Amino acid sequence: xxxHTPSFQRPFDDALKGLGxxxxxxxxxxxxxxxxxxxxxxxxxxxLNVGHVCELPEPGSFFRCELEFANASxxxxxxxxxxxxxxxxxxxxxxxxxxxxxxxKAATFSCPYHRWTFGNDGQLLSAPDFERFxxxxxxxxxxxxxxxDVCAGLIFVNLDRRPRQCLREFLGPMGEMIETLPVSRASAxxxxxxxxxxxxxxxxxxxxxxxxLRFIHKRTNGAPPLETTENPYNYPxxxxxxxxxxxxxxxxxxxxxxxxxxxxxxxxxxMAAQFAEEGLTGGAHDRDYFIxxxxxxxxxxxxxxxxxxxLPLSAERSRGVFRFYWNGEPSGARxxxxxxxxxxxxxxxxxxxxxxxxxxxxxxxxxxxDHFHFQSQEVMCRHLYHSVDRMVRDYLSEKGGAR
Amino acid sequence: xxxxRLLPNGFAPLEPFVxxxxxxxxxxxxxxxxxxxxxxxxxxxxxxxxxxxxxxDYLDGKPLADYGAEDRRLxxxxxxxxxxxxxxxxxxxxEAEHASGARxxxxxxxxxxxx
Numbered sequence: 001x002x003x004h005t006p007s008f009q010r011p012f013d014d015a016l017k018g019l020g021x022x023x024x025x026x027x028x029x030x031x032x033x034x035x036x037x038x039x040x041x042x043x044x045x046x047x048l049n050v051g052h053v054c055e056l057p058e059p060g061s062f063f064r065c066e067l068e069f070a071n072a073s074x075x076x077x078x079x080x081x082x083x084x085x086x087x088x089x090x091x092x093x094x095x096x097x098x099x100x101x102x103x104x105k106a107a108t109f110s111c112p113y114h115r116w117t118f119g120n121d122g123q124l125l126s127a128p129d130f131e132r133f134x135x136x137x138x139x140x141x142x143x144x145x146x147x148x149d150v151c152a153g154l155i156f157v158n159l160d161r162r163p164r165q166c167l168r169e170f171l172g173p174m175g176e177m178i179e180t181l182p183v184s185r186a187s188a189x190x191x192x193x194x195x196x197x198x199x200x201x202x203x204x205x206x207x208x209x210x211x212x213l214r215f216i217h218k219r220t221n222g223a224p225p226l227e228t229t230e231n232p233y234n235y236p237x238x239x240x241x242x243x244x245x246x247x248x249x250x251x252x253x254x255x256x257x258x259x260x261x262x263x264x265x266x267x268x269x270x271m272a273a274q275f276a277e278e279g280l281t282g283g284a285h286d287r288d289y290f291i292x293x294x295x296x297x298x299x300x301x302x303x304x305x306x307x308x309x310x311l312p313l314s315a316e317r318s319r320g321v322f323r324f325y326w327n328g329e330p331s332g333a334r335x336x337x338x339x340x341x342x343x344x345x346x347x348x349x350x351x352x353x354x355x356x357x358x359x360x361x362x363x364x365x366x367x368x369x370d371h372f373h374f375q376s377q378e379v380m381c382r383h384l385y386h387s388v389d390r391m392v393r394d395y396l397s398e399k400g401g402a403r
Numbered sequence: 404x405x406x407x408r409l410l411p412n413g414f415a416p417l418e419p420f421v422x423x424x425x426x427x428x429x430x431x432x433x434x435x436x437x438x439x440x441x442x443x444x445x446x447x448x449x450x451x452x453x454x455x456x457x458x459x460d461y462l463d464g465k466p467l468a469d470y471g472a473e474d475r476r477l478x479x480x481x482x483x484x485x486x487x488x489x490x491x492x493x494x495x496x497x498e499a500e501h502a503s504g505a506r507x508x509x510x511x512x513x514x515x516x517x518x
Binding site: 334 | 432478493505509
């Protein structure tokens with residue numbers, strides 16, 4: 001450790017050292033052929049968060065979920081038996097999409113084309129003039145299922161009908177940790193969404209390094225003179241890796257009153273008092289930022305208790321979905337204020353990232369660079385790169401071995 | 404004869420701001436901020452910032468279920484002021500640039516919106 005290493009920077013252990021220090025090949029952040037490999041090797045056979053059980057409060061509740069990377073549309077529904085299932089939104093007669101609504105409640109899903117009708121458990125219930133088909137086993141016409149499971153209230157789907165790992169095994173120890181967070185008890189959510197001209201990893205990496213904070217978020221995060229603080233870049237207090245997943249511990253932060261922000265500080269004070277009164281603060285993971293492979297963040301901070309999923313749309317486009325989860329309706333005006341301010345302040349910060357992400361993709365996508373660089377405090381980005389690279393190479397060798 | 408009162412007693416100075424700012428949904432309040440002129444934001448902030456503590460104390464003093472129309476308008480007005488505080492105190496002269504970024508990140512669901 002050299003004498004300039006500040007105390008916030010945990011010495012890297014062997015696991016982090018194993019990631020190396022080499023420059024990163026730029027092509028994997030824009031090359032369409034590599035993107036298609038990522039879709040096959042990762043997104044078509046990995047658990048992906050698509051929602052929360054609070055969206056399916058009763059039997060018959062459903063929501064539709066678009067996974068453009070696979071040209072897939074899923075219906076995630078709670079059946080009469082209370083079980084949550086995920087089906088392809090595809091009639092088994094001739095493939096017509098069944099459901100156009102984003103969400104709702106339905107005992108059955110009927111195809112608009114020839115009125116084949118399915119139960120919310122996916123079974124084919126009726127099909128007009130079915131005797132004229134050459135089908136012996138009606139059950140073979142049930143809706144095609146995707147795998148689905150729940151952790152911490154979060155619904156994950158896997159397009160692989162026979163996942164190589166069950167969800168809990170895949171999420172590992174971090175899965176147990178997020179079960180202690182308020183999200184696991186949530187009954188309501190707020191959401192904001194963006195689509196951006198940036199590769200999913202370019203987008204995702206932005207949210208797993210703090211190096212950019214004092215430049216891009218100087219208004220919301222503050223940028224005190226470098227010499228006035230021990231941690232002027234707001235680097236995490238530490239990092240930890242769990243297989244392909246990772247987490248870091250936020251150094252915390254405060255809204256600087258320079259220039260003066262008298263009203264905002266007053267409102268933040270009311271918000272903090274409210275969350276403390278609700279017992280949301282003081283948990284073991286208040287500062288922990290859980291980063292699940294391939295594309296999900298869960299922030300334990302009670303005043304920014306969000307999930308953020310980044311879905312690939314193409315080699316150079318992605319969509320991010322931020323969700324804030326709450327337990328119950330606001331108990332009073334201050335609770336309403338606290339929830340609105342928590343979301344608005346987080347979105348204030350996240351809004352500041354869009355422009356520079358698109359500029360980053362333009363530069364990377366130009367092909368001008370063969371490689372780019374991650375510093376030691378961008379180790380989470382490096383870990384994502386390595387995890388993706390390993391899974392694509394594993395996929396290619398499996399495919400090669402199968403021939 | 405005076406017009407019907409829009410806000411609870413003590414908040415009359417904020418009545419001119421009700422029509423524009425007292426949106427009943429989160430995305431509506433966000434849109435008010437993003438669509439407003441700097442002049443509109445500064446006028447609302449100037450009139451409301453000093454009354455905000457009093458207004459939140461008043462609103463906290465009764466259960467949401469007991470709110471009348473005047474109380475609800477004051478609540479929505481004060482929630483709009485949250486967004487205006489971010490524009491005026493945080494973004495300042497960068498608000499126009501911020502607004503174009505915020506429009507690319509729309510609020511798509513809010514559990515407190517009236518059904």
